[in-house]
Structure formats: C-alpha cells, structure tokens
Amino acid sequence: MIKNSEFIDKLRSSGLRPTKQRLKICELLFNRDNTFHFTINDLAKNISRQLNEKISLATVYNTVHAFKNKGYLKEISINSDKSYFDTNTTNHHHFFDQDTNELIDCTDDEIETPKIKKNILGKKINSVEVLIKVATDNQNQK
Amino acid sequence: MIKNSEFIDKLRSSGLRPTKQRLKICELLFNRDNTFHFTINDLAKNISRQLNEKISLATVYNTVHAFKNKGYLKEISINSDKSYFDTNTTNHHHFFDQDTNELIDCTDDEIETPKIKKNILGKKINSVEVLIKVATDNQNQK
C-alpha cells in the first residue's frame, strides 16, 4: 500500500477511475522491485489468487490496454499465439527462450543497439527492437 | 508454368504430393521477381480469385506450415493479431509501417546488424531480428 497515490495518478491519467479492481492490477504490475513480462492470462490468474475472488477478464483487458495506450505498459510480439506485455517501457531488446517461452530483457553488455543508416522516406522511427531467439543447443548433445 | 518442376521439388521435399491446389499456392508464392510478405488470408483470397474456385483454408494452412517447417517460408511476428509469412527466408530485418500495416525488408545499406556481445548461458542463438516501427511524423505537420 506504499504507493497508492501513484497508482491513483496512473489510473486517472489513463482516463480511469481508481477502483478496487484497478488498484489491485496496479499493485501487481507496478509495486515490484523489477520490471517483468506477462500475459493477460497470467495476470488475471494472479489477481484471482491474491484477491480470493475473481476479477472479470474484461476488466483486466480494459485496464491493461488503457495503460498500454498511455505508455505505462508496452506490448511485445513474439508470436501470434498471444500478447506479451512489459512493465519496462524503456527502449530495450529481448532474448526469447524457446524452451521455456520466457522473455528476458537484454542488458547493455549483452547487445549493441543496431544503427539505422537510412530510414523510409517521410516516416518517423517510433521504435527499434531486437528479438534474439535462443534455445538449448541440441546439435552436439553428448 | 516456367518452373513447375521446381514447385514439384519443393512440395515433395516438404512431404507433400504435388496437387493442383498446392501447385497454385507455389505459383503464387514462388513464381515472382521479388520476395514478399503475406497473411494466410491474403493468400487464400488470391488463390480463390485466380482459380475462379474456392480452395479450402485448411489446405492453405497445411501447405504454408509444411513450407515453413521445411524452411521455404519464414513466419514474422509483428503483432498478435495474425501471422505474417515471408518468402524471403534469409536472415534479414524489417520496417513495419504502422500507417499501412505493411512489412518492408531492410537492406544492408539501411541497417547494421546488431552485435550480440553476450548470450544466455547454455543456449544457442537461433535468430536475431530487428523490427523498426515507422509512421508518418505528425509532430510538426505544417
């Protein structure tokens, strides 16, 4: 309950009134030491577990999308099966572990951000994202 | 009809027998001057239009996936709404035009392939892909 007023600000600035359900979503998303990646379903399940009561999926979708539109969350596309969201909204790159379906932030010592030498005429670059797919090397298992 | 035997080879090596429907798919995918990006739905619509008869969506999905598994096609993830496929199977990067939802290959003079300085322990890098999202610059429209 430390940063309740922060959550209220986030909700209000996203055009949402602070309700019990939305504050719970905020707590799970933003009251953490580290940023993380999640799917809507993960999030909904965690909420249900912690609240000891169901929260409607529709509310989760709506709130997450409002935060995404405001820029408080980022959507990451790994495959077309489902959407991943990221509470790290800075420009950064990812490893995707194909064994575990886990998304891991790249740090600066792991990757050099690629340099764009020439852009499409008349367009503005909104983001440059690198996705590195990794998996256990089964080529030469002993 | 120039490269019919090539198509038959592609199908056979993907474990599929060359049928009228599959050859038509091959023609649309591979009988071109330039590689391109498509969705399953685009492709199915083009086939139906050119054949003047419906082709089952299932056949399109099956054939495209067989080609993808064999490496004759690549799947690209832009968003989780739908899958994009690419007839350019070389390692390359993309611009995504958010105005038109168009995917455009990056050429070597447009981007420098990012350097991975450190990998996840015990994992093998399967792909490194850059996605550059661009859109019309509406900041300073006159």
Next chain:
DNA sequence: TTATACATTATAACAATTCTAAACTATTGA
C-alpha cells in the same frame, strides 16, 4: 482393376480477444 495411401474440403472445435448489456457503484447538483 482394386486396394491402399494420401488430399481436399466443409465444418466443428478451440483459444485469444473484443463486445454487449445488465447490474452495480460513485459522483453530482438540486
């Protein structure tokens, strides 16, 4: 030719996401 394997198709099943409309809650302003 006939048996067998394989292919196509329509349609059902499925999963993620979005929509809807009813019930509920908070806010406003007489």
Next chain:
DNA sequence: TCAATAGTTTAGAATTGTTATAATGTATAA
C-alpha cells in the same frame, strides 16, 4: 439528502485466427 447521471464491473456472447476432424475424393501401385 437523495435522486439523477455518469462511469464500472461482470458474465456471457460474439468475433477472429487457427487447428482438428471426419467424410468424400483422387492418385498410386500391386
């Protein structure tokens, strides 16, 4: 204070992309 109003939650329906199924059709080979 309390009705009117605006906004919220919710269950469930609808939609969409994708995959599975099972019946029918076609090619191949003994």
